[in-house]
Amino acid sequence: MSAPRSAADAAGAKPAPAAHxxxxxxxxxxxxxxxxxxxxxxxxxxxxxARLRYLHSACGHPLLQALALSLWTGGRGCCQEPPLQQLLEGFDMKAVCAEAPSGSALTPLLLACRAAQQRRGHPNEVAVCFVALCRALDIPARLVLAFDAGSTSAPRHGEAAAGGARAGGAAPRAGAVRGPAAGAAEPSAGRERQPSPKAAAPPAGKAAAGPSAEQGHQPRAKLATTPSGRIRLGKPLSADVRKLVGMGFDPEASLAAVLQSSEEGGSQDCFVRALRLLMDYGRSLGPRPSRRESSSGRQGGRAAPEAPAPEPRPAASQTREPVAAAAQQEEAQAVVSVWPEAWDCEAGRWVAVDTVSMFLARDPVVEWIHRGTPMLWVCAADDGLLGGEHCALVDVTQRYSPSWHRVQEARGSLGLQRWWEEAIVRLSSMQPVQPRRMPAAAKAGAKGQAGSQRKRRRGADEPAPAEAGGKPRPKSAKLRALLVKFGSKSEELRGWLRRRGFLPWQNSRDKRERALAQWVQGIREAHAGGHLSPEQVEALECMKGWTWQHRGGRAGGAGRQKPAAKDDASASDEEQGLDSHEAWLLQWLRLTMQRLAAELMRQPSPAARRARLRQWQLSYHPDKNPGRGNEVMPIFCWVQSCWNQEFRSAELWEPPAEAPCPGSGGAGETASSPAAAPLRPALPSSDEGGVGRGVAAAA
Structure with a gap:
C-alpha cells in the first residue's frame, strides 16, 4: 500500500531520493x-x-600402458600404426556400469590398472585404458572430460589432484550411493547430504514412517528435520518407502534409497530411481515384517502355511527384470563422462571413440549418444606423443554441441568465458599442435642408436666403419636418423602413393608433404651412396609409383659415384637447381597433362574425344590466355599432338567429293574447284616432326 502523498508531491516538486x-x-x-x-x-x-590433468598423466604411465598393450589382441602380424577401426575391434576390454566399491582408497591410476587386469571395468576406466593403448602404439590420442559444473560442488573423493575412488574420471553424480545401506556412507562428499540412515530410520517394527513422518513439505534439495532430529518426509516419499518395504527390502535401505533419489531429482519417478539403486547396489537384508518371529517363537500370522514365505520374492523378481534392463541402458548412457578421441590419419581430423558400444563417432554432434553430463564444459588433454608430463588443454565443447550460441548463453557471463579461455592456456604446459606423423617409438629408437648429442656430433666427423655383414654404416648422424625412420616413413609414403598416385613435392605448401619429400630425397641420396639394405630397396621398389631418380649403384665403389644430374633427362627439379616458380610450373604442367590424359581416355566415343580436344584447343590456346602464353604453350602443344595423331590423318585421307557432270545444269561447280580436286597427303613439315613421319608410316 503506497504512502500518502506529501505537499511537495502535490505541488509537482521532485521528491528527494531515499537513502536506501x-x-x-x-x-x-x-x-x-x-x-x-x-x-x-x-x-x-x-x-x-585439475582432475583432467591427473587422468591425462595417468594415461602416460608406463605401467598402465604395459597393461593396455596386453589388452590388444591384434598386435601380432600387424603394422605399427593400425587403423582406428582395427584397433577398436582388437581392444579386448568390456565396459560395465558398476562403480567401484564404497570405501575404496585406490587412485584412478590403480583402478584403471586393476580394470585392465580384469579386462572389464567402469566405462571411464575403459576410456583411460584405451588412451593409454593408443599412446603406447604411438597413435595420437587425447582424453576428453565433460565437466559436471552445474552443481556448486567440486569433484569429490579428493580427485582434484590425487584422483579418488572413481577411476574413470567422472565426478559422482549428486547423491550416488555405493550400496544398499550406504546412502550416507560419504558424508564429506562436497555439498550437504542427508544424515545416516541408522540415525534417521525409524525402528524396525515401524517400517516406513508414523503420522509425524508424513507431515511436512514436499521433497526438496535440503531435507527438513524436526526439533528432535527426525527427518520430515512428504506423503509421496512415505508411500514409496512402504512400497519398497512391502517388496522385501530392508527398511533402513529403503529409506536411504528414497532419500537419495529425492535429493538427486530429475524427470524420472522417485520410486523407480530408488528401486534401481536397491537392485543395482544392494540385496535385501531381511525378510518382510510379516515373516518376523513372534515372542512365542512361531511365525506370526495364521495364514503362513497357505501363503509361503517366498511369495513376495517372485513379485520383486518379476518387477526387477524389466526395470533393471531399462536402468542399465539408462546408466550406460549417463555414466560416461570420460571418453577418448583419436587422430584419423586418412580423414585428417579427430574422431570420438565410444568404448562402451565400440563405435567411432566421426561426427560427434550427431553420432555421440552419451549426454548424461551437461555438455557445457567439455575439455580434452593431449600430450602430442611427448609423454604424460606434457599437457595441452583444448576446449572441444563446440564439437559436441548442435547450437554453439546456446552453449555460450548457458555458460554465463562474458567475463567467465574469457577467464575460462585464459585458464586453459595458463594450465597447459604446451600449445596444442596437429599430430605428427613420426611415431614416438621411432624417435626413441633414434635416441637409442645415436646416443647422446655429443656422440652424434662426434660420429658425424669420424669415418664410417664397416659392419660384420659388409654393409658400410652411415657416415653422418643425419643418415642414421634417416634410416631409423625408414619403417614409419615408408608406410606413410605407401599411403601417400595409394591415395594420390604421385610422389610428394618438396615445394608444396603442405608442411607434411614437404617433410615427406625431403625424406624421399634423402633416401635417394642414401641409395646412391649404397647405404640401403636389399630389404629396404625391395620395400621401396614394391610401391606403385616409386621411381629412382638417382641411377647410381646400390653398393660398392660404383655405387658411390654421383649421377650426372644436368645431363640426365629424367633428373628431378631439385637436381637441376630450379627456383620455386619454375618448379611449381613444371609440377603444374605435369599434373595437368596427367589429368587431361585420364579424362581423354574416359571418353566413350571418337566424337566425344574430338569435342573434348576442340574444347582444350580453345581453352589452352596462347591467344586465349593473355599473360600466360608461355605457361599454357606446352599443354596446347600436347593437345595439338593428340589431335594430329587421332584426327589429322583422317582429315588428310578423307575421300574426295564427287564432281557433277559438265552437262548437268546444276551446281555450277567445275573440275578446278576445291571440292572437286582430289586431296593429296600432306608432307611432314618441320614443326610436326615425328607426327608427319608417323602419318607416312601409317600410310
Whole structure:
C-alpha cells in the first residue's frame, strides 16, 4: 500500500531520493551474489581441470600402458600404426556400469590398472585404458572430460589432484550411493547430504514412517528435520518407502534409497530411481515384517502355511527384470563422462571413440549418444606423443554441441568465458599442435642408436666403419636418423602413393608433404651412396609409383659415384637447381597433362574425344590466355599432338567429293574447284616432326 502523498508531491516538486535506494547501494547489493556465484563457478571449473590433468598423466604411465598393450589382441602380424577401426575391434576390454566399491582408497591410476587386469571395468576406466593403448602404439590420442559444473560442488573423493575412488574420471553424480545401506556412507562428499540412515530410520517394527513422518513439505534439495532430529518426509516419499518395504527390502535401505533419489531429482519417478539403486547396489537384508518371529517363537500370522514365505520374492523378481534392463541402458548412457578421441590419419581430423558400444563417432554432434553430463564444459588433454608430463588443454565443447550460441548463453557471463579461455592456456604446459606423423617409438629408437648429442656430433666427423655383414654404416648422424625412420616413413609414403598416385613435392605448401619429400630425397641420396639394405630397396621398389631418380649403384665403389644430374633427362627439379616458380610450373604442367590424359581416355566415343580436344584447343590456346602464353604453350602443344595423331590423318585421307557432270545444269561447280580436286597427303613439315613421319608410316 503506497504512502500518502506529501505537499511537495502535490505541488509537482521532485521528491528527494531515499537513502536506501541509492544507485550505488543497489548496484553493490545486486552484484555481490553474482560475484560470489561466479567465483564458486571458477573454483569448480579449476577442480575439474585439475582432475583432467591427473587422468591425462595417468594415461602416460608406463605401467598402465604395459597393461593396455596386453589388452590388444591384434598386435601380432600387424603394422605399427593400425587403423582406428582395427584397433577398436582388437581392444579386448568390456565396459560395465558398476562403480567401484564404497570405501575404496585406490587412485584412478590403480583402478584403471586393476580394470585392465580384469579386462572389464567402469566405462571411464575403459576410456583411460584405451588412451593409454593408443599412446603406447604411438597413435595420437587425447582424453576428453565433460565437466559436471552445474552443481556448486567440486569433484569429490579428493580427485582434484590425487584422483579418488572413481577411476574413470567422472565426478559422482549428486547423491550416488555405493550400496544398499550406504546412502550416507560419504558424508564429506562436497555439498550437504542427508544424515545416516541408522540415525534417521525409524525402528524396525515401524517400517516406513508414523503420522509425524508424513507431515511436512514436499521433497526438496535440503531435507527438513524436526526439533528432535527426525527427518520430515512428504506423503509421496512415505508411500514409496512402504512400497519398497512391502517388496522385501530392508527398511533402513529403503529409506536411504528414497532419500537419495529425492535429493538427486530429475524427470524420472522417485520410486523407480530408488528401486534401481536397491537392485543395482544392494540385496535385501531381511525378510518382510510379516515373516518376523513372534515372542512365542512361531511365525506370526495364521495364514503362513497357505501363503509361503517366498511369495513376495517372485513379485520383486518379476518387477526387477524389466526395470533393471531399462536402468542399465539408462546408466550406460549417463555414466560416461570420460571418453577418448583419436587422430584419423586418412580423414585428417579427430574422431570420438565410444568404448562402451565400440563405435567411432566421426561426427560427434550427431553420432555421440552419451549426454548424461551437461555438455557445457567439455575439455580434452593431449600430450602430442611427448609423454604424460606434457599437457595441452583444448576446449572441444563446440564439437559436441548442435547450437554453439546456446552453449555460450548457458555458460554465463562474458567475463567467465574469457577467464575460462585464459585458464586453459595458463594450465597447459604446451600449445596444442596437429599430430605428427613420426611415431614416438621411432624417435626413441633414434635416441637409442645415436646416443647422446655429443656422440652424434662426434660420429658425424669420424669415418664410417664397416659392419660384420659388409654393409658400410652411415657416415653422418643425419643418415642414421634417416634410416631409423625408414619403417614409419615408408608406410606413410605407401599411403601417400595409394591415395594420390604421385610422389610428394618438396615445394608444396603442405608442411607434411614437404617433410615427406625431403625424406624421399634423402633416401635417394642414401641409395646412391649404397647405404640401403636389399630389404629396404625391395620395400621401396614394391610401391606403385616409386621411381629412382638417382641411377647410381646400390653398393660398392660404383655405387658411390654421383649421377650426372644436368645431363640426365629424367633428373628431378631439385637436381637441376630450379627456383620455386619454375618448379611449381613444371609440377603444374605435369599434373595437368596427367589429368587431361585420364579424362581423354574416359571418353566413350571418337566424337566425344574430338569435342573434348576442340574444347582444350580453345581453352589452352596462347591467344586465349593473355599473360600466360608461355605457361599454357606446352599443354596446347600436347593437345595439338593428340589431335594430329587421332584426327589429322583422317582429315588428310578423307575421300574426295564427287564432281557433277559438265552437262548437268546444276551446281555450277567445275573440275578446278576445291571440292572437286582430289586431296593429296600432306608432307611432314618441320614443326610436326615425328607426327608427319608417323602419318607416312601409317600410310
Amino acid at each position: 535506494a541509492r544507485p550505488s547501494a543497489l548496484r553493490r547489493r545486486s552484484s555481490t551474489p553474482d560475484a560470489q556465484a561466479e567465483s564458486l563457478q571458477k573454483a569448480v571449473l579449476l577442480g575439474w581441470l
